[in-house]
Amino acid sequence: xxxxxxxxxxxxxxxxxxxxxxxxxxxxxxxxxxxxxxxxxxxxxxxxxxxxxxxxxxxxxxxxxxxxxxxxxxxxxxxxxxxxxxxxxxxxxxxxxxxxxxxxxxxxxxxxxxxxxxxxxxxxxxxxxxxxxxxxxxxxxxxxxxxxxxxxxxxxxxxxxxxxxxxxxxxxxxxxxxxxxxxxxxxxxxxxxxxxxxxxxxxxxxxxxxxxxxxxxxxxxxxxxxxxxxxxxxxxxxxxxxxxxxx
Amino acid sequence: xxxxxxxxxxxxxxxxxxxxxxxxxxxxxxxxxxxxxxxxxxxxxxxxxxxxxxxxxxxxxxxxxxxxxxxxxxxxxxxxxxxxxxxxxxxxxxxxxxxxxxxxxxxxxxxxxxxxxxxxxxxxxxxxxxxxxxxxxxxxxxxxxxxxxxxxxxxxxxxxxxxxxxxxxxxxxxxxxxxxxxxxxxxxxxxxxxxxxxxxxxxxxxxxxxxxxxxxxxxxxx
Amino acid sequence: xxxxxxxxxxxxxxxxxxxxxxxxxxxxxxxxxxxxxxxxxxxx
Numbered sequence: 001x002x003x004x005x006x007x008x009x010x011x012x013x014x015x016x017x018x019x020x021x022x023x024x025x026x027x028x029x030x031x032x033x034x035x036x037x038x039x040x041x042x043x044x045x046x047x048x049x050x051x052x053x054x055x056x057x058x059x060x061x062x063x064x065x066x067x068x069x070x071x072x073x074x075x076x077x078x079x080x081x082x083x084x085x086x087x088x089x090x091x092x093x094x095x096x097x098x099x100x101x102x103x104x105x106x107x108x109x110x111x112x113x114x115x116x117x118x119x120x121x122x123x124x125x126x127x128x129x130x131x132x133x134x135x136x137x138x139x140x141x142x143x144x145x146x147x148x149x150x151x152x153x154x155x156x157x158x159x160x161x162x163x164x165x166x167x168x169x170x171x172x173x174x175x176x177x178x179x180x181x182x183x184x185x186x187x188x189x190x191x192x193x194x195x196x197x198x199x200x201x202x203x204x205x206x207x208x209x210x211x212x213x214x215x216x217x218x219x220x221x222x223x224x225x226x227x228x229x230x231x232x233x234x235x236x237x238x239x240x241x242x243x244x245x246x247x
Numbered sequence: 248x249x250x251x252x253x254x255x256x257x258x259x260x261x262x263x264x265x266x267x268x269x270x271x272x273x274x275x276x277x278x279x280x281x282x283x284x285x286x287x288x289x290x291x292x293x294x295x296x297x298x299x300x301x302x303x304x305x306x307x308x309x310x311x312x313x314x315x316x317x318x319x320x321x322x323x324x325x326x327x328x329x330x331x332x333x334x335x336x337x338x339x340x341x342x343x344x345x346x347x348x349x350x351x352x353x354x355x356x357x358x359x360x361x362x363x364x365x366x367x368x369x370x371x372x373x374x375x376x377x378x379x380x381x382x383x384x385x386x387x388x389x390x391x392x393x394x395x396x397x398x399x400x401x402x403x404x405x406x407x408x409x410x411x412x413x414x415x416x417x418x419x420x421x422x423x424x425x426x427x428x429x430x431x432x433x434x435x436x437x438x439x440x441x442x443x444x445x446x447x448x449x450x451x452x453x454x455x456x457x458x459x460x461x462x463x464x465x466x467x468x469x
Numbered sequence: 470x471x472x473x474x475x476x477x478x479x480x481x482x483x484x485x486x487x488x489x490x491x492x493x494x495x496x497x498x499x500x501x502x503x504x505x506x507x508x509x510x511x512x513x
Binding site: 143144161175182 | 395399400403404405409412413415416417419420423424427431444448459462463466467469
């Protein structure tokens with residue numbers, strides 16, 4: 001009976017995870033390049049010009065995947081944080097630390113593309129729309145996490161403190177989103193909110209989903225590479241690093 | 248259980264009365280910030296009245312942040328925090344006692360001072376009542392959530408700035424509903440919705456924060 | 470692009486920039502750490 005039990009913790013130790021990540025990275029980076037190229041081709045050439053927003057709407061092909069990814073990465077960070085606190089596994093802390101910069105990058109890109117989309121549509125670089133404002137706050141949460149982790153030298157405390165902050169943050173994200181939504185609708189006069197995504201012709205939706213998958217595989221590839229750096233940085237003195245040093 | 252709560256609270260109150268300067272500075276900071284604003288924005292009353300709720304609430308936010316830094320740091324420095332962690336009374340109760348004291352020392356004076364400052368912004372008297380009520384509900388949230396930030400950044404360099412970077416995003420719902428309640432009242436809409444949501448936030452944060460803060464303290468004390 | 474060029478290429482450009490610089494930077498970080506590791510005697 002025992003051999004049929006899946007050993008969940010087989011890849012939980014940095015020593016076994018390091019080579020696995022090494023094998024996965026080329027696959028995901030190749031997949032990312034293919035998917036993004038395909039998505040771009042659809043987004044820029046195949047998709048028809050939108051009746052109402054003509055060419056400007058093409059920005060959703062990057063804006064929406066970036067926003068989805070920034071929110072999803074924060075949830076994945078919270079997941080690894082919960083695991084790390086529960087099982088005290090070092091690797092979960094490393095993964096959370098590896099995810100944060102990429103999440104922050106996509107939160108920033110989502111804000112950047114959101115502003116660039118708002119300018120032609122509503123004539124203002126920054127629109128206090130509920131989604132954009134929540135995205136801004138998510139960006140601050142990322143910065144807070146990164147700042148906290150960099151302020152703590154001892155990696156063990158940094159992981160656990162970061163994990164706790166990520167969990168508190170993920171509980172607050174829906175509350176913040178709800179309160180910003182409430183705040184935005186009440187001040188409807190003062191600000192203009194992004195209209196519903198333009199009526200999604202099939203090809204547009206397809207292009208956006210492909211771009212989203214491309215962004216996801218890109219993120220996996222980068223995060224795996226960064227986690228390998230963190231593993232090496234923290235495990236330099238350990239035996240397994242010395243033995244099979246460079247691969 | 249409760250004795251631990253009361254003793255820790257009384258102890259902190261005694262300490263606060265001895266070092267009055269700590270919380271008085273936070274209170275004067277609140278007064279200064281809210282008085283600086285008209286100098287920056289200009290004296291016309293209609294504008295001041297419009298922005299008054301936001302200003303008063305942000306002033307309360309910042310003065311709580313100011314008072315938070317010394318919440319655990321003095322105990323951490325002389326080792327009483329370790330004793331509290333080792334004591335049979337669950338750390339969450341002792342931390343809750345400290346939070347209540349922080350609110351009494353930093354939050355309550357702000358609530359009592361707010362109507363006075365509200366008059367400077369020519370708030371109608373009915374809205375002043377709502378302002379006090381919203382601050383009464385809101386400042387404990389600020390203390391509870393802020394205590395978590397203080398525990399996370401215990402003994403770190405750049406503590407003050409780091410604490411505000413961590414905690415201000417978590418203050419946003421309280422700010423929105425608190426300031427929104429007063430604005431709604433001034434606009435003639437009933438502030439009931441805002442105040443009840445603020446109350447919900449209060450219950451949530453007061454219930455969970457001591458436990459989470461004691462977790463953060465144990466992480467910091469390792 | 471009927472006048473929207475600045476905005477469309479501005480956002481695509483920023484994403485391209487971010488998603489090119491980040492991998493290069495992370496890979497470079499990995500290379501530096503790996504170079505500091507003791508080389509294995511027999512390369513094989």
